[in-house]
Amino acid sequence: MNWLEFENEAISKGYRHICGVDEAGRGPLAGPVCAAAVILPEGKIIEGVNDSKKLSEKKREALFDVIKTEAVSYSIAYATVDEIEEMNILNATMLAMRRAVEGLSVKADYAMIDGNRLPELSIDREFVIKGDARSMSIACASILAKVSRDRLLYQYAEEYPQYHFEKHKGYGTKLHKEALLEYGPCPYHRLSFVKTFLKK
Numbered sequence: 001m002n003w004l005e006f007e008n009e010a011i012s013k014g015y016r017h018i019c020g021v022d023e024a025g026r027g028p029l030a031g032p033v034c035a036a037a038v039i040l041p042e043g044k045i046i047e048g049v050n051d052s053k054k055l056s057e058k059k060r061e062a063l064f065d066v067i068k069t070e071a072v073s074y075s076i077a078y079a080t081v082d083e084i085e086e087m088n089i090l091n092a093t094m095l096a097m098r099r100a101v102e103g104l105s106v107k108a109d110y111a112m113i114d115g116n117r118l119p120e121l122s123i124d125r126e127f128v129i130k131g132d133a134r135s136m137s138i139a140c141a142s143i144l145a146k147v148s149r150d151r152l153l154y155q156y157a158e159e160y161p162q163y164h165f166e167k168h169k170g171y172g173t174k175l176h177k178e179a180l181l182e183y184g185p186c187p188y189h190r191l192s193f194v195k196t197f198l199k200k
């Protein structure tokens with residue numbers, strides 16, 4: 001498989017700073033949604049990188065620092081629980097992605113977005129369905145977003161140990177549901193998600 005197919009196509013059109021963009025945390029009941037943008041050197045393949053969902057937590061953690069070191073530029077950004085509640089998860093995800101792209105220290109001139117929706121950006125962009133398994137830049141972004149968000153949930157677990165955030169990272173597991181029924185939501189919970197989840 002050609003991990004650089006989309007990057008090379010953009011280069012052939014004259015773009016130079018091509019960023020891959022992905023998010024983590026659309027589905028959980030708690031915590032923000034996190035997005036990352038990564039610009040890699042032209043032709044760069046980072047060994048071991050894959051869709052973050054296909055990697056072990058240990059492997060993601062190891063690659064996190066490698067990606068940050070190897071990237072021309074990277075940026076990690078969030079949309080908060082309040083923003084998710086206010087504008088819905090799709091719009092909040094687009095906001096986090098836009099913040100990630102705009103936060104790059106080296107300005108991107110082209111963005112490849114994982115999924116089938118495009119955030120509003122001031123640069124040219126395309127979406128790549130299942131991009132985290134097809135593009136090196138997007139796969140790197142998926143790892144940065146996933147690790148960053150997981151680390152945040154570990155912090156929440158220290159603050160609110162009764163919810164076991166360290167085990168489920170905020171997703172709607174049986175353990176999480178039992179904790180919600182016993183203790184109710186904490187300030188990090190997305191109330192609209194929790195209400196829907198508890199009705200199931």
